[in-house]
Amino acid sequence: MFGKLLKNDLKAQWHSISTIFLCIFIVAGVAELLVLYSIKDIFNIWNGNKLIFVSIGGAVVCLAMFFACIVILIAVGLLFSKTTFGKAGYLTLTLPVKTGSLIWSKTISGLVWTYITYMLFFCSFFLFIYQAGECMGGDLQDLANQLFMLLLGQSTKTMLSLAIYYLVWVAIAMFLVVQCMYFGITCAHVSPLSKFGPVTTVLAFFAAFGAVIGLTLLVGKFLPFGMIVHDDIVTITSNVVRAKQEIYRHGSGFIFSGPMFMLLSSVLMSLPITYLTKHKANIK
Amino acid sequence: MSDNNIIVAKNLSKSYGKHLVLNDISFTLPRGEVIGLFGPNGCGKSTFMKILTGLIHDYSGTVTIGGEKPGEKTKAVTAYLPEQTFVHDWMRNIDAVDYFNDFFDDFNKAKAIDMIERFGLDLKQKSKTMSKGMQEKLLLSLTMSRDAALYILDEPMGGVDPATRSQILDFIMKNYAGTSTLLISTHLINDLEDVFTHAVFLGDGKVLLNDSVENILQDGRSIEDVFKEVFNNVW
Numbered sequence: 001m002f003g004k005l006l007k008n009d010l011k012a013q014w015h016s017i018s019t020i021f022l023c024i025f026i027v028a029g030v031a032e033l034l035v036l037y038s039i040k041d042i043f044n045i046w047n048g049n050k051l052i053f054v055s056i057g058g059a060v061v062c063l064a065m066f067f068a069c070i071v072i073l074i075a076v077g078l079l080f081s082k083t084t085f086g087k088a089g090y091l092t093l094t095l096p097v098k099t100g101s102l103i104w105s106k107t108i109s110g111l112v113w114t115y116i117t118y119m120l121f122f123c124s125f126f127l128f129i130y131q132a133g134e135c136m137g138g139d140l141q142d143l144a145n146q147l148f149m150l151l152l153g154q155s156t157k158t159m160l161s162l163a164i165y166y167l168v169w170v171a172i173a174m175f176l177v178v179q180c181m182y183f184g185i186t187c188a189h190v191s192p193l194s195k196f197g198p199v200t201t202v203l204a205f206f207a208a209f210g211a212v213i214g215l216t217l218l219v220g221k222f223l224p225f226g227m228i229v230h231d232d233i234v235t236i237t238s239n240v241v242r243a244k245q246e247i248y249r250h251g252s253g254f255i256f257s258g259p260m261f262m263l264l265s266s267v268l269m270s271l272p273i274t275y276l277t278k279h280k281a282n283i284k
Numbered sequence: 285m286s287d288n289n290i291i292v293a294k295n296l297s298k299s300y301g302k303h304l305v306l307n308d309i310s311f312t313l314p315r316g317e318v319i320g321l322f323g324p325n326g327c328g329k330s331t332f333m334k335i336l337t338g339l340i341h342d343y344s345g346t347v348t349i350g351g352e353k354p355g356e357k358t359k360a361v362t363a364y365l366p367e368q369t370f371v372h373d374w375m376r377n378i379d380a381v382d383y384f385n386d387f388f389d390d391f392n393k394a395k396a397i398d399m400i401e402r403f404g405l406d407l408k409q410k411s412k413t414m415s416k417g418m419q420e421k422l423l424l425s426l427t428m429s430r431d432a433a434l435y436i437l438d439e440p441m442g443g444v445d446p447a448t449r450s451q452i453l454d455f456i457m458k459n460y461a462g463t464s465t466l467l468i469s470t471h472l473i474n475d476l477e478d479v480f481t482h483a484v485f486l487g488d489g490k491v492l493l494n495d496s497v498e499n500i501l502q503d504g505r506s507i508e509d510v511f512k513e514v515f516n517n518v519w
Contacts, residue, residue, distance in 0.1 A: 088371070088373075094339065
C-alpha cells in the first residue's frame with residue numbers, strides 16, 4: 001500500500017510543479033544557449049562583449065534554478081496542505097491506510113523533488129563558473145582553476161568522500177526542511193492554534209528548525225565523531241577536531257555526529273506530525 | 285452492542301469554539317437501513333459524518349462503526365461522499381478511478397467506468413474543468429462503485445438541478461448493496477422521502493427523533509410535515 005501512496009504522491013507533486021518548472025527550464029535553457037553561443041562565438045557577433053553575455057546568461061541560469069529551489073519548497077508545502085487538510089484531504093484521510101504511511105509517503109515524495117531541484121541548482125552554479133573560466137581565460141580562468149584545484153587537487157578518495165558527504169548532507173538538510181514545514185502546516189490545523197492560520201505555520205516551522213539546528217551544532221561541537229581522509233587512508237575517529245590538530249594536520253575531516261543527529265531529528269519529527277494528524281488535526 | 289446496530293454513539297459532544305454542535309448525544313443506528321439524517325443548517329449533520337469517517341478528532345464521547353472506533357478498519361468498509369469535491373485538481377476522471385482502485389479493495393473499476401459513461405462524462409476530462417453537477421456525478425460513481433458495509437452521503441444532491449437529482453437518486457438506489465447501510469444527510473426531504481426506512485432529526489445539539497419511517501408516518505403525515513413540526517418547536 002505504501003508503494004501506491006508514494007506513486008500517487010509523486011504524480012501529484014509532478015502535476016503541481018510541472019508547468020512552472022517547464023517555464024523555469026525554458027528560461028534556463030535559453031540563457032544557457034546564450035552562454036554557449038557566446039563562448040564559441042559561432043556567428044562572430046559578440047566581439048568584445050563575450051564576458052557580459054556569458055555573465056548575463058550564466059547568472060540567469062543560476063537565478064532560474066535558484067527560483068526553482070524556492071518554488072519547489074512552496075509547492076511541496078502547499079501540496080501537503082491541500083492534500084491533507086484541504087479539499088483533497090477528504091479523500092486522503094479516509095483512505096484505509098495508516099496515518100504514518102500517509103505522512104512518510106508525502107515526506108519522501110516532497111524530498112525527492114526538492115533534492116533533485118537543489119542538485120540542479122548546484123550543477124548550474126558549477127557550470128557557470130566552469131563556462132566563465134573557459135570563456136575568459138586570464139584572471140577568471142585562474143579563479144575557476146583555483147576553485148577546482150581546491151577540490152580536484154585532493155586525492156581521489158578525499159574527493160569521493162567529500163562528494164558523498166556533501167550529497168548526503170544536502171539530502172539530510174532537505175529532509176529536515178520538509179519535515180519542519182509539514183510540522184508547521186500540521187500545527188496550523190490543530191485547535192486552538194488553527195485560529196492563527198499561516199502565522200502558526202511560520203512560527204512552528206522556525207521553532208522546530210531553529211531547535212534542531214541549534215542542537216545539531218552543539219552535538220557537532222561536543223561529540224565531533226567522524227572520519228579523516230589523509231593520504232588516501234580513511235580513519236574513523238571519535239574526535240575529528242583533535243585528531244586533525246594532533247595527527248592528520250593535512251587531512252580532510254568530516255564530522256558525522258551533527259548530520260546524524262539532524263537525520264535522527266528529522267525521522268523523529270514524523271512522530272508528532274503523525275500524532276497530530278491522526279488525533280488532533282481537523283478538516284474544515 | 286447489538287449486532288443489529290451499525291453505528292453506536294455514546295455521550296458524543298463536539299463544539300466549535302463556544303458553539304456546541306453536538307451536546308452529549310447517545311443513539312444507535314440500525315444496520316441494513318436507508319437512514320435519513322435531517323436538521324437545519326449548522327445542526328451538526330456534517331460534523332457527525334466527519335466524526336464517523338475519522339476526519340474530526342477533537343470530540344468527547346465515543347462512536348463506533350460495527351463495534352470499531354473510526355480508523356483504518358472502519359475506513360475500509362465505509363464509503364464516504366462529502367459535500368466538497370475531493371478529487372485532486374490534476375486528476376482526470378480515469379485517474380480518479382485508478383486512485384480508488386489502488387486503495388479500496390471493495391472498489392469495482394468496471395462498474396465505476398460504466399457509471400461514469402452512463403452519466404455522459406468523458407473519462408479523459410479533468411475534474412477541475414467540470415461543472416458542480418458533473419463533479420457530483422463523478423464522485424457518486426466512485427463512491428457507489430464500492431461494495432461497502434456503510435455508505436455515508438453528505439448532501440449528495442446539493443448543487444444539482446431537479447432532473448439530475450432524480451437521476452442521481454435513482455442511481456444511488458440501484459447501485460448500493462442491498463445489505464449495506466445508507467446514511468444520507470439532506471435538506472431535500474421531498475425528493476428522497478420514499479427511499480428512507482429510518483430517520484434521525486438533529487437539532488439544538490440533540491437527537492430530537494430517531495425512529496423507523498414506518499413508525500413516524502403512522503398517522504398519515506409525511507417526513508417533511510414531521511420535520512416542520514419538530515423544528516418549529518425547537519428553533
